[in-house]
Amino acid sequence: MGQNMKILVAVKRVVDHNVKIRIKSDSQSVDKDNVRMSMNPFCKHALEEAVQIKESGKADEVVAVCVGSKKASDVLLTALAMGADRAILVQSDAELETLVIAKLLQKIVEQEKPDLVLMGKQSVDIDASQTPQMLAGLLDWGQATFVCKIGIDGKKLTVTREVDYGLQELSLNLPAVISADLGLNKPRNVALPMVMRAKKKPLNIFQVADFEVDISSRLKIEKISEPPTRSGGKNITSIDELVDEIKIISDKLEMVK
Amino acid sequence: MSILILAEYNENILSSSTSRLVGAAKKIGGEIDVLIVGDDVKNLAQQLAKIAGVNKVLLANDRVFKHQKADVLCKILKDIIIPYSHFFASSNSVGKAVIPRLAAELDFMPISDVMFIHSKNKFDRPIYAGNAIETISTKEKKILATIRSSAFVPVEQGNDAKIENVKIGEIKSKVEFIKSTNVNSDKVDLSTAAIVVAGGQAFESKENFQMLYELADVLNAGVGATRAAVDLGFAPNEMQIGVSGKIIAPELYIAIGISGALQHLAGISGAKKIIAINSDADAPMMKQADVALVGDLKTILPELIKKLAQ
């Protein structure tokens, strides 16, 4: 191992965030066949940060890991194209709960022994925002969620978190788990030559069964339904009408006060 | 059945979300206790004791709890939550940091962002930025969940619950607090404001964004922003509304120069009435709105503020 750190980045394959999703007729799942899939946007920020840390000379190796179906190797290819050195696919054809994913990632951490794990703050499909905190808990490592800035000084990190009431700056020792927010950086676009080069980089595939992790689900999806739709509104053309519309509500609120 | 709720506060001011979570817990029934963890929060514990329906308030008051660090909270919560069937925190930055970590440490599968409670073990939560709603049931012996507080109605005041001190051993955090920039607490709380006015990238500058604060002043409203406006530095991050920002459910939402991207709409689906002002009649926000006015915000806003102030 070099003097510098090793970074593990967990990336997830999700329905592209620009796709208008469709709920399947059985009301049990969202249609993922023939829709565009891509790397979860928040994971892109995590990966970009890892690559920038390496480029700044503070890390020796960036390893990307994904738990997903065989098809998820496409997001790992994107990760390699963006600058990861190696990729690991933990293959599972079943959809796994966040707790299971965190346990599988824990196994990978035990194998790879990274100094820092970077993850997205949330996946845009199930919007759980759980896996990074779970992994940090399982490993008994320090965590910082919703991070928009990372500074590294030897084995110490200084991070800025986007919290409800502003920004919070923390310092933590490595090893640690960090989850990335949108403000962290601007992920690079991958050009075709980068993808061609990425194809030569190593991709290791494991099966979920290779790890001793109970993958059964604890939650049951009863149904998936459409959110209530808003009935179309009316168009107004003057500021006076606008004032009236606002006053209907503000006067009512004034009355209850 | 007994439910424990983690109280939310900032800088010595309680958030109304705690009383909303009590409202949510009442849908399940059983005894409801509230826990407050912090440094110098005894007076907040007294305020919590006044929330109707609270059986008792647990107070964990110690310097180590300042800034509510996730790892430290998990260490004491492990013991505190033992007698409870449910442990709820609001889906804010503390709750989201703590609940999943605690759940994993105890080997429970938690539930994020509950927006509707069917029964003691069946809940609705949004997925895909609110474009679908998932109804899930759980068989976990202990149910740990973050709750979308804006989806629930606060309970009344009127109680004198007992306050119990929690025993605290030696605890150390792996994380050190450096500093925080805090929003002035005299502003209206965006998450629970009855009226919210919000602006987007169309404001073009931080200076123009001032118009929104003026409008908010007249209406006693909270001020929000899109991610694009935050990225451009017009507004601080805590004002962001949407799937990766705040989720709000005001009586009235006024969207000004906001296109209405899916990720933004995710934050306002609970709004009772939406008014949109946009130069583009076909912007998705205009289609969502109950009332839509086509026009340039730079001419509309100054006049609107003047007329409302009269």
Ligand SMILES: Cc1cc2nc3c(=O)[nH]c(=O)nc-3n(C[C@H](O)[C@H](O)[C@H](O)COP(=O)(O)OP(=O)(O)OC[C@H]3O[C@@H](n4cnc5c(N)ncnc54)[C@H](O)[C@@H]3O)c2cc1C
């Ligand atoms: C993973 C992910 C998460 C995200 N999370 C969020 C989130 O939580 N919240 C969020 O807001 N966004 C979020 N975004 C970003 C989101 O996709 C949009 O990019 C963003 O909401 C657009 O902001 P906007 O409406 O200010 O800008 P634009 O989309 O550029 O819209 C500007 C609007 O202003 C109108 N306009 C222009 N000039 C004027 C004028 N003079 N007067 C009146 N109207 C005018 C235009 O017609 C247009 O409709 C997220 C994106 C991703 C990928």
Ligand SMILES: Nc1ncnc2c1ncn2[C@@H]1O[C@H](COP(=O)(O)O)[C@@H](O)[C@H]1O
């Ligand atoms: N299947 C997965 N494979 C790899 N990383 C994942 C997976 N699921 C979640 N993660 C990581 O956890 C983050 C938060 O996801 P979630 O907890 O699902 O909202 C993601 O941005 C990823 O970094």
